[in-house]
Amino acid sequence: MRQINAIAVAIFLVVVLVLFAFTPRNTQIMQARFLGLIAPLLKNGSSIQKQVIGLREGMKKLTELDTENKQLRVELNELRAKDQTLQGLEAENNQLRRALQFRERSQFRLVPARIIARDASTWWSTINVDKGSNDGVEPDQPVLTEDGLVGKTTIVSANACTILLISDENCGIAATVEGTRERGVVRGTRTSTQATPDLTLGLLSKMANLKPGMKVFSSGLGGVFPTGVLIGEVKNFEVLPLEGQATVVPAVDLSTIEDVFIVTGGTK
Amino acid sequence: MIYPYLILAEFLSLAVQQYIPALPFGARVLLLPVVFFYAALAVPPPGMLLLAFTGGFMWDAFIATQTVNGNLEISLGWSIVVYAALGAIMNGFRPLFQRGHGWEIHCLLSGPLLCIFVLSEYLMITFRRGGFIFPKLIWWRIGGEGLAAMIAAPIIFLVLHWLALSLGILAPREEREAAQDRM
Numbered sequence: 001m002r003q004i005n006a007i008a009v010a011i012f013l014v015v016v017l018v019l020f021a022f023t024p025r026n027t028q029i030m031q032a033r034f035l036g037l038i039a040p041l042l043k044n045g046s047s048i049q050k051q052v053i054g055l056r057e058g059m060k061k062l063t064e065l066d067t068e069n070k071q072l073r074v075e076l077n078e079l080r081a082k083d084q085t086l087q088g089l090e091a092e093n094n095q096l097r098r099a100l101q102f103r104e105r106s107q108f109r110l111v112p113a114r115i116i117a118r119d120a121s122t123w124w125s126t127i128n129v130d131k132g133s134n135d136g137v138e139p140d141q142p143v144l145t146e147d148g149l150v151g152k153t154t155i156v157s158a159n160a161c162t163i164l165l166i167s168d169e170n171c172g173i174a175a176t177v178e179g180t181r182e183r184g185v186v187r188g189t190r191t192s193t194q195a196t197p198d199l200t201l202g203l204l205s206k207m208a209n210l211k212p213g214m215k216v217f218s219s220g221l222g223g224v225f226p227t228g229v230l231i232g233e234v235k236n237f238e239v240l241p242l243e244g245q246a247t248v249v250p251a252v253d254l255s256t257i258e259d260v261f262i263v264t265g266g267t268k
Numbered sequence: 269m270i271y272p273y274l275i276l277a278e279f280l281s282l283a284v285q286q287y288i289p290a291l292p293f294g295a296r297v298l299l300l301p302v303v304f305f306y307a308a309l310a311v312p313p314p315g316m317l318l319l320a321f322t323g324g325f326m327w328d329a330f331i332a333t334q335t336v337n338g339n340l341e342i343s344l345g346w347s348i349v350v351y352a353a354l355g356a357i358m359n360g361f362r363p364l365f366q367r368g369h370g371w372e373i374h375c376l377l378s379g380p381l382l383c384i385f386v387l388s389e390y391l392m393i394t395f396r397r398g399g400f401i402f403p404k405l406i407w408w409r410i411g412g413e414g415l416a417a418m419i420a421a422p423i424i425f426l427v428l429h430w431l432a433l434s435l436g437i438l439a440p441r442e443e444r445e446a447a448q449d450r451m
Binding site: 004007008009016019020027028030031034038041049122123128154155169170 | 280284295298320321325326330338343348349386393401405
Protein backbone atom coordinates (compact mmCIF):
# COMPACT_ATOMS: atom_id res chain seq x y z
CA MET A 1 0.00 0.00 0.00
CA ARG A 2 1.37 3.40 -0.91
CA GLN A 3 2.27 5.60 2.03
CA ILE A 4 -0.31 8.27 1.22
CA ASN A 5 -3.07 5.64 1.11
CA ALA A 6 -2.00 4.26 4.48
CA ILE A 7 -2.06 7.75 6.02
CA ALA A 8 -5.49 8.41 4.49
CA VAL A 9 -6.87 5.15 5.91
CA ALA A 10 -5.44 5.95 9.35
CA ILE A 11 -6.97 9.46 9.39
CA PHE A 12 -10.27 8.05 8.12
CA LEU A 13 -10.43 5.44 10.89
CA VAL A 14 -9.61 7.99 13.60
CA VAL A 15 -12.34 10.38 12.39
CA VAL A 16 -14.92 7.58 12.17
CA LEU A 17 -14.03 6.37 15.66
CA VAL A 18 -14.52 9.91 16.97
CA LEU A 19 -17.99 9.96 15.35
CA PHE A 20 -18.85 6.57 16.89
CA ALA A 21 -18.05 8.02 20.31
CA PHE A 22 -20.68 10.77 19.95
CA THR A 23 -23.39 10.71 22.61
CA PRO A 24 -27.04 10.66 21.44
CA ARG A 25 -27.35 14.32 22.45
CA ASN A 26 -24.31 15.38 20.41
CA THR A 27 -25.54 13.28 17.49
CA GLN A 28 -28.90 15.05 17.57
CA ILE A 29 -27.15 18.44 17.62
CA MET A 30 -25.09 17.40 14.61
CA GLN A 31 -28.21 16.11 12.81
CA ALA A 32 -30.09 19.33 13.60
CA ARG A 33 -27.26 21.38 12.07
CA PHE A 34 -27.30 19.27 8.93
CA LEU A 35 -31.10 19.49 8.73
CA GLY A 36 -30.77 23.28 9.00
CA LEU A 37 -28.36 23.17 6.08
CA ILE A 38 -30.56 21.07 3.79
CA ALA A 39 -33.94 22.52 4.86
CA PRO A 40 -33.87 25.60 2.54
CA LEU A 41 -33.26 23.26 -0.38
CA LEU A 42 -36.14 21.00 0.68
CA LYS A 43 -38.48 23.98 1.11
CA ASN A 44 -37.74 25.21 -2.40
CA GLY A 45 -38.02 21.67 -3.75
CA SER A 46 -41.40 21.28 -2.07
CA SER A 47 -42.66 24.53 -3.66
CA ILE A 48 -41.45 23.47 -7.10
CA GLN A 49 -43.04 20.04 -6.67
CA LYS A 50 -46.37 21.64 -5.76
CA GLN A 51 -46.19 23.92 -8.79
CA VAL A 52 -45.48 20.97 -11.06
CA ILE A 53 -48.37 18.98 -9.57
CA GLY A 54 -50.59 22.05 -9.92
CA LEU A 55 -49.72 22.37 -13.60
CA ARG A 56 -50.30 18.67 -14.13
CA GLU A 57 -53.69 18.68 -12.51
CA GLY A 58 -54.73 21.67 -14.56
CA MET A 59 -56.11 25.01 -13.55
CA LYS A 60 -59.50 25.13 -11.89
CA LYS A 61 -62.10 27.40 -13.36
CA LEU A 62 -62.60 30.73 -11.62
CA THR A 63 -66.23 29.97 -10.86
CA GLU A 64 -65.26 26.68 -9.20
CA LEU A 65 -62.68 28.49 -7.12
CA ASP A 66 -65.22 31.15 -6.15
CA THR A 67 -67.72 28.51 -5.01
CA GLU A 68 -65.03 26.63 -3.12
CA ASN A 69 -63.87 29.86 -1.50
CA LYS A 70 -67.39 30.62 -0.29
CA GLN A 71 -67.79 27.11 1.11
CA LEU A 72 -64.46 27.36 2.90
CA ARG A 73 -65.42 30.71 4.43
CA VAL A 74 -68.61 29.18 5.80
CA GLU A 75 -66.64 26.23 7.19
CA LEU A 76 -64.08 28.61 8.71
CA ASN A 77 -66.79 30.58 10.49
CA GLU A 78 -68.33 27.36 11.78
CA LEU A 79 -64.98 26.16 13.06
CA ARG A 80 -64.28 29.53 14.72
CA ALA A 81 -67.60 29.30 16.49
CA LYS A 82 -66.87 25.74 17.60
CA ASP A 83 -63.40 26.78 18.76
CA GLN A 84 -64.93 29.54 20.92
CA THR A 85 -67.30 27.02 22.47
CA LEU A 86 -64.50 24.54 23.10
CA GLN A 87 -62.33 27.22 24.70
CA GLY A 88 -65.20 27.96 27.05
CA LEU A 89 -65.60 24.28 27.83
CA GLU A 90 -61.87 23.91 28.42
CA ALA A 91 -61.84 26.79 30.86
CA GLU A 92 -64.86 25.29 32.64
CA ASN A 93 -63.16 21.89 32.69
CA ASN A 94 -60.01 23.37 34.20
CA GLN A 95 -62.09 25.11 36.85
CA LEU A 96 -63.78 21.85 37.75
CA ARG A 97 -60.44 20.05 37.82
CA ARG A 98 -59.08 22.68 40.13
CA ALA A 99 -62.10 22.20 42.29
CA LEU A 100 -61.41 18.49 42.40
CA GLN A 101 -57.73 19.19 43.06
CA PHE A 102 -56.85 17.50 39.79
CA ARG A 103 -53.81 18.56 37.92
CA GLU A 104 -54.78 21.36 35.61
CA ARG A 105 -54.23 20.66 31.97
CA SER A 106 -52.20 23.26 30.18
CA GLN A 107 -53.51 24.97 27.08
CA PHE A 108 -51.76 23.15 24.26
CA ARG A 109 -50.36 25.36 21.55
CA LEU A 110 -50.68 23.95 18.07
CA VAL A 111 -48.00 25.00 15.62
CA PRO A 112 -49.19 24.46 12.03
CA ALA A 113 -46.45 23.04 9.81
CA ARG A 114 -46.16 22.17 6.13
CA ILE A 115 -44.49 18.99 4.90
CA ILE A 116 -41.39 19.83 2.88
CA ALA A 117 -40.09 16.31 2.27
CA ARG A 118 -41.36 12.78 2.68
CA ASP A 119 -39.02 9.98 3.65
CA ALA A 120 -36.80 8.65 0.93
CA SER A 121 -35.28 5.89 2.99
CA THR A 122 -36.03 2.22 2.69
CA TRP A 123 -36.49 1.20 6.29
CA TRP A 124 -37.59 4.32 8.22
CA SER A 125 -40.84 6.29 8.14
CA THR A 126 -40.18 9.97 8.61
CA ILE A 127 -41.23 13.31 7.13
CA ASN A 128 -39.72 16.77 7.33
CA VAL A 129 -41.73 19.90 8.07
CA ASP A 130 -40.98 23.61 7.84
CA LYS A 131 -41.18 24.49 11.57
CA GLY A 132 -38.36 24.24 14.08
CA SER A 133 -36.99 25.55 17.34
CA ASN A 134 -37.64 29.17 16.27
CA ASP A 135 -41.36 28.30 16.47
CA GLY A 136 -41.06 26.63 19.87
CA VAL A 137 -40.71 23.08 18.59
CA GLU A 138 -38.61 20.65 20.62
CA PRO A 139 -37.72 16.96 20.20
CA ASP A 140 -40.34 14.41 21.34
CA GLN A 141 -43.41 16.56 20.82
CA PRO A 142 -46.58 14.98 19.42
CA VAL A 143 -47.71 15.75 15.89
CA LEU A 144 -51.33 15.40 14.72
CA THR A 145 -53.91 16.49 12.20
CA GLU A 146 -57.63 17.08 12.61
CA ASP A 147 -58.10 13.36 11.83
CA GLY A 148 -55.73 11.94 14.44
CA LEU A 149 -52.17 11.22 15.48
CA VAL A 150 -49.30 11.47 12.97
CA GLY A 151 -46.12 10.92 15.01
CA LYS A 152 -43.57 12.78 17.11
CA THR A 153 -40.73 15.20 16.47
CA THR A 154 -37.18 13.84 16.60
CA ILE A 155 -34.52 16.12 15.11
CA VAL A 156 -35.23 19.82 15.43
CA SER A 157 -33.25 22.54 13.67
CA ALA A 158 -34.00 26.28 13.75
CA ASN A 159 -36.47 26.26 10.85
CA ALA A 160 -37.29 22.62 10.17
CA CYS A 161 -37.79 19.36 11.99
CA THR A 162 -38.03 15.64 11.34
CA ILE A 163 -41.11 13.72 12.41
CA LEU A 164 -41.05 10.00 13.16
CA LEU A 165 -44.38 8.67 11.85
CA ILE A 166 -46.64 6.31 13.78
CA SER A 167 -46.09 3.80 10.96
CA ASP A 168 -42.42 3.40 12.04
CA GLU A 169 -41.66 0.43 14.25
CA ASN A 170 -39.71 2.70 16.60
CA CYS A 171 -42.68 4.95 17.35
CA GLY A 172 -44.46 3.18 20.22
CA ILE A 173 -47.64 4.80 21.57
CA ALA A 174 -49.43 3.76 24.75
CA ALA A 175 -53.06 3.29 23.74
CA THR A 176 -56.53 2.45 24.99
CA VAL A 177 -59.50 1.04 23.12
CA GLU A 178 -62.87 2.75 23.34
CA GLY A 179 -65.51 1.01 25.39
CA THR A 180 -63.00 -1.32 27.07
CA ARG A 181 -60.41 -1.17 29.85
CA GLU A 182 -57.76 -2.60 27.52
CA ARG A 183 -54.37 -0.90 27.33
CA GLY A 184 -51.59 -1.71 24.91
CA VAL A 185 -48.86 -0.28 22.73
CA VAL A 186 -49.38 0.72 19.11
CA ARG A 187 -46.40 0.23 16.78
CA GLY A 188 -45.72 0.41 13.08
CA THR A 189 -44.57 -2.57 11.08
CA ARG A 190 -41.00 -3.14 9.93
CA THR A 191 -41.96 -4.01 6.39
CA SER A 192 -45.01 -3.01 4.44
CA THR A 193 -45.80 -2.23 0.83
CA GLN A 194 -48.61 0.18 1.65
CA ALA A 195 -48.07 3.94 1.74
CA THR A 196 -50.08 4.01 4.98
CA PRO A 197 -49.39 0.62 6.52
CA ASP A 198 -51.54 -0.93 9.22
CA LEU A 199 -50.32 -0.68 12.79
CA THR A 200 -50.24 -3.33 15.49
CA LEU A 201 -51.72 -2.89 18.94
CA GLY A 202 -49.88 -5.34 21.15
CA LEU A 203 -49.59 -6.23 24.84
CA LEU A 204 -53.38 -6.66 25.14
CA SER A 205 -54.95 -9.32 27.31
CA LYS A 206 -55.90 -12.53 25.52
CA MET A 207 -59.51 -12.00 26.62
CA ALA A 208 -59.73 -8.55 25.02
CA ASN A 209 -61.92 -9.71 22.13
CA LEU A 210 -61.80 -6.44 20.25
CA LYS A 211 -64.26 -5.93 17.41
CA PRO A 212 -63.51 -4.34 14.03
CA GLY A 213 -64.32 -0.64 13.99
CA MET A 214 -63.50 0.02 17.65
CA LYS A 215 -61.56 3.26 18.01
CA VAL A 216 -58.05 3.33 19.47
CA PHE A 217 -56.89 6.42 21.37
CA SER A 218 -53.60 7.47 22.95
CA SER A 219 -53.65 6.82 26.68
CA GLY A 220 -51.18 9.54 27.67
CA LEU A 221 -48.82 7.08 29.39
CA GLY A 222 -45.18 7.68 28.56
CA GLY A 223 -45.49 11.43 28.63
CA VAL A 224 -45.00 12.19 24.93
CA PHE A 225 -48.50 11.89 23.48
CA PRO A 226 -51.50 13.61 25.06
CA THR A 227 -54.47 11.58 26.24
CA GLY A 228 -57.42 10.88 23.97
CA VAL A 229 -55.99 11.53 20.51
CA LEU A 230 -57.42 9.18 17.91
CA ILE A 231 -54.84 6.75 16.49
CA GLY A 232 -57.06 4.56 14.33
CA GLU A 233 -59.65 1.81 14.21
CA VAL A 234 -59.34 -1.87 14.99
CA LYS A 235 -59.28 -4.01 11.84
CA ASN A 236 -59.01 -7.43 13.45
CA PHE A 237 -57.98 -9.11 16.68
CA GLU A 238 -55.99 -12.28 17.20
CA VAL A 239 -54.81 -14.21 20.22
CA LEU A 240 -51.08 -14.94 20.23
CA PRO A 241 -49.43 -17.42 22.65
CA LEU A 242 -48.54 -14.70 25.17
CA GLU A 243 -50.81 -11.75 24.39
CA GLY A 244 -53.73 -10.42 22.41
CA GLN A 245 -52.86 -8.38 19.35
CA ALA A 246 -54.99 -6.18 17.13
CA THR A 247 -54.33 -4.72 13.70
CA VAL A 248 -55.16 -1.02 13.59
CA VAL A 249 -55.90 1.08 10.52
CA PRO A 250 -54.43 4.57 11.08
CA ALA A 251 -56.95 7.42 11.25
CA VAL A 252 -54.65 9.65 9.22
CA ASP A 253 -53.74 8.82 5.64
CA LEU A 254 -50.00 9.36 6.00
CA SER A 255 -49.39 9.24 2.26
CA THR A 256 -51.55 12.25 1.43
CA ILE A 257 -51.23 14.65 4.36
CA GLU A 258 -49.84 18.05 3.44
CA ASP A 259 -50.09 19.95 6.71
CA VAL A 260 -49.77 18.89 10.32
CA PHE A 261 -49.94 20.45 13.78
CA ILE A 262 -47.11 20.14 16.27
CA VAL A 263 -48.29 20.21 19.88
CA THR A 264 -45.90 22.44 21.77
CA GLY A 265 -46.08 22.88 25.53
CA GLY A 266 -47.36 20.08 27.73
CA THR A 267 -49.02 19.31 30.98
CA LYS A 268 -48.00 21.65 33.76
CA MET B 269 -10.11 20.23 -7.89
CA ILE B 270 -12.93 17.71 -8.30
CA TYR B 271 -13.79 17.18 -4.62
CA PRO B 272 -15.98 20.25 -3.82
CA TYR B 273 -17.93 19.51 -7.00
CA LEU B 274 -18.52 15.86 -6.00
CA ILE B 275 -19.44 16.78 -2.41
CA LEU B 276 -21.97 19.27 -3.80
CA ALA B 277 -23.30 16.54 -6.11
CA GLU B 278 -23.74 14.22 -3.09
CA PHE B 279 -25.57 16.94 -1.18
CA LEU B 280 -27.89 17.80 -4.07
CA SER B 281 -28.64 14.16 -4.82
CA LEU B 282 -29.69 13.64 -1.19
CA ALA B 283 -32.18 16.50 -1.51
CA VAL B 284 -33.45 15.45 -4.94
CA GLN B 285 -34.07 11.82 -3.98
CA GLN B 286 -36.62 13.04 -1.42
CA TYR B 287 -38.95 13.96 -4.26
CA ILE B 288 -38.77 10.73 -6.22
CA PRO B 289 -41.85 8.63 -5.44
CA ALA B 290 -41.54 5.08 -4.15
CA LEU B 291 -41.47 2.17 -6.60
CA PRO B 292 -43.51 -1.05 -6.19
CA PHE B 293 -42.81 -3.00 -2.98
CA GLY B 294 -41.79 0.26 -1.30
CA ALA B 295 -38.41 0.36 -3.08
CA ARG B 296 -36.77 3.77 -3.39
CA VAL B 297 -34.55 5.41 -5.94
CA LEU B 298 -31.43 6.19 -3.90
CA LEU B 299 -29.31 8.73 -5.75
CA LEU B 300 -26.64 9.59 -3.20
CA PRO B 301 -25.01 6.13 -3.19
CA VAL B 302 -24.99 6.10 -7.01
CA VAL B 303 -23.30 9.51 -7.07
CA PHE B 304 -20.78 8.24 -4.51
CA PHE B 305 -20.07 5.16 -6.64
CA TYR B 306 -19.21 7.48 -9.55
CA ALA B 307 -16.91 9.43 -7.25
CA ALA B 308 -15.28 6.21 -6.03
CA LEU B 309 -14.53 5.31 -9.63
CA ALA B 310 -13.18 8.72 -10.60
CA VAL B 311 -10.82 9.61 -7.75
CA PRO B 312 -7.80 7.94 -6.09
CA PRO B 313 -8.21 6.00 -2.80
CA PRO B 314 -7.60 8.91 -0.36
CA GLY B 315 -10.18 10.99 -2.24
CA MET B 316 -12.59 8.07 -2.21
CA LEU B 317 -12.28 7.90 1.58
CA LEU B 318 -12.98 11.63 1.84
CA LEU B 319 -16.12 11.27 -0.28
CA ALA B 320 -17.18 8.14 1.64
CA PHE B 321 -16.93 10.25 4.76
CA THR B 322 -18.99 13.15 3.39
CA GLY B 323 -21.58 10.89 1.70
CA GLY B 324 -21.92 8.55 4.68
CA PHE B 325 -22.13 11.44 7.08
CA MET B 326 -24.92 13.08 5.10
CA TRP B 327 -26.75 9.75 4.89
CA ASP B 328 -26.49 9.11 8.60
CA ALA B 329 -27.29 12.67 9.63
CA PHE B 330 -30.38 12.92 7.47
CA ILE B 331 -31.70 9.38 7.09
CA ALA B 332 -30.20 6.48 8.98
CA THR B 333 -29.54 7.71 12.51
CA GLN B 334 -32.65 7.62 14.70
CA THR B 335 -32.68 8.48 18.38
CA VAL B 336 -35.25 6.31 20.13
CA ASN B 337 -36.02 7.09 23.77
CA GLY B 338 -32.63 8.73 24.19
CA ASN B 339 -30.69 5.86 22.58
CA LEU B 340 -29.15 5.73 19.13
CA GLU B 341 -30.43 2.93 16.94
CA ILE B 342 -27.57 3.26 14.46
CA SER B 343 -24.54 5.34 15.41
CA LEU B 344 -23.49 8.33 13.39
CA GLY B 345 -20.61 7.09 11.24
CA TRP B 346 -21.84 3.59 10.56
CA SER B 347 -22.82 4.33 6.95
CA ILE B 348 -19.43 5.97 6.42
CA VAL B 349 -17.73 2.63 7.05
CA VAL B 350 -20.09 0.80 4.66
CA TYR B 351 -19.62 3.50 2.01
CA ALA B 352 -15.84 3.18 2.34
CA ALA B 353 -15.96 -0.62 2.01
CA LEU B 354 -18.19 -0.48 -1.09
CA GLY B 355 -16.20 2.45 -2.48
CA ALA B 356 -13.02 0.39 -2.16
CA ILE B 357 -14.55 -2.28 -4.44
CA MET B 358 -15.56 0.35 -6.98
CA ASN B 359 -12.17 2.04 -6.69
CA GLY B 360 -10.49 -1.21 -7.65
CA PHE B 361 -11.93 -0.74 -11.16
CA ARG B 362 -10.44 2.75 -11.51
CA PRO B 363 -7.78 1.68 -14.04
CA LEU B 364 -10.62 0.71 -16.39
CA PHE B 365 -12.26 4.09 -15.81
CA GLN B 366 -8.97 5.77 -16.71
CA ARG B 367 -9.01 3.83 -19.97
CA GLY B 368 -12.50 5.05 -20.84
CA HIS B 369 -14.66 2.13 -19.67
CA GLY B 370 -16.37 4.09 -16.91
CA TRP B 371 -20.08 4.00 -17.48
CA GLU B 372 -20.36 0.23 -17.98
CA ILE B 373 -18.50 -0.47 -14.74
CA HIS B 374 -20.54 2.15 -12.88
CA CYS B 375 -23.82 0.76 -14.21
CA LEU B 376 -23.00 -2.90 -13.59
CA LEU B 377 -21.60 -2.45 -10.09
CA SER B 378 -24.03 0.19 -8.79
CA GLY B 379 -26.87 -2.33 -8.57
CA PRO B 380 -25.15 -5.08 -6.56
CA LEU B 381 -23.27 -2.62 -4.34
CA LEU B 382 -26.43 -0.70 -3.53
CA CYS B 383 -28.17 -3.99 -2.70
CA ILE B 384 -25.36 -4.80 -0.26
CA PHE B 385 -25.68 -1.33 1.30
CA VAL B 386 -29.46 -1.55 1.78
CA LEU B 387 -29.22 -5.13 3.07
CA SER B 388 -26.56 -4.09 5.58
CA GLU B 389 -28.91 -1.36 6.83
CA TYR B 390 -31.69 -3.89 7.27
CA LEU B 391 -29.40 -6.33 9.08
CA MET B 392 -28.35 -3.56 11.45
CA ILE B 393 -31.99 -2.73 12.19
CA THR B 394 -32.78 -6.40 12.71
CA PHE B 395 -29.84 -6.70 15.08
CA ARG B 396 -30.92 -3.67 17.11
CA ARG B 397 -34.69 -4.27 17.18
CA GLY B 398 -34.64 -8.03 17.41
CA GLY B 399 -36.92 -10.45 15.58
CA PHE B 400 -35.37 -12.12 12.56
CA ILE B 401 -37.99 -11.06 10.01
CA PHE B 402 -37.14 -11.79 6.39
CA PRO B 403 -40.28 -11.94 4.24
CA LYS B 404 -40.02 -12.07 0.44
CA LEU B 405 -40.91 -8.38 0.36
CA ILE B 406 -37.49 -7.49 1.80
CA TRP B 407 -35.71 -9.16 -1.11
CA TRP B 408 -38.02 -7.58 -3.68
CA ARG B 409 -37.41 -4.18 -2.13
CA ILE B 410 -33.64 -4.60 -2.01
CA GLY B 411 -33.57 -5.98 -5.56
CA GLY B 412 -35.85 -3.20 -6.79
CA GLU B 413 -33.54 -0.57 -5.38
CA GLY B 414 -30.54 -2.24 -6.98
CA LEU B 415 -32.33 -2.30 -10.33
CA ALA B 416 -33.36 1.35 -9.97
CA ALA B 417 -29.73 2.22 -9.20
CA MET B 418 -28.57 0.41 -12.35
CA ILE B 419 -31.10 2.36 -14.43
CA ALA B 420 -30.16 5.69 -12.83
CA ALA B 421 -26.40 5.02 -12.96
CA PRO B 422 -25.73 5.76 -16.67
CA ILE B 423 -27.71 9.01 -16.47
CA ILE B 424 -25.85 10.13 -13.36
CA PHE B 425 -22.55 9.05 -14.88
CA LEU B 426 -23.15 10.97 -18.10
CA VAL B 427 -24.28 14.14 -16.31
CA LEU B 428 -21.43 14.17 -13.78
CA HIS B 429 -18.80 13.11 -16.28
CA TRP B 430 -19.88 15.66 -18.86
CA LEU B 431 -19.90 18.42 -16.21
CA ALA B 432 -16.49 17.37 -14.89
CA LEU B 433 -14.96 17.37 -18.37
CA SER B 434 -16.70 20.60 -19.42
CA LEU B 435 -15.58 22.45 -16.31
CA GLY B 436 -12.06 21.10 -16.74
CA ILE B 437 -11.96 19.46 -13.30
CA LEU B 438 -11.38 16.01 -14.75
CA ALA B 439 -8.55 15.39 -17.19
CA PRO B 440 -9.52 14.20 -20.69
CA ARG B 441 -9.38 10.48 -21.38
CA GLU B 442 -6.03 10.61 -23.24
CA GLU B 443 -4.30 12.31 -20.31
CA ARG B 444 -5.85 9.91 -17.82
CA GLU B 445 -4.79 6.96 -19.96
CA ALA B 446 -1.24 8.30 -20.18
CA ALA B 447 -1.15 8.81 -16.43
CA GLN B 448 -2.38 5.24 -15.96
CA ASP B 449 0.38 3.91 -18.26
CA ARG B 450 3.04 5.78 -16.29
CA MET B 451 1.94 4.03 -13.05
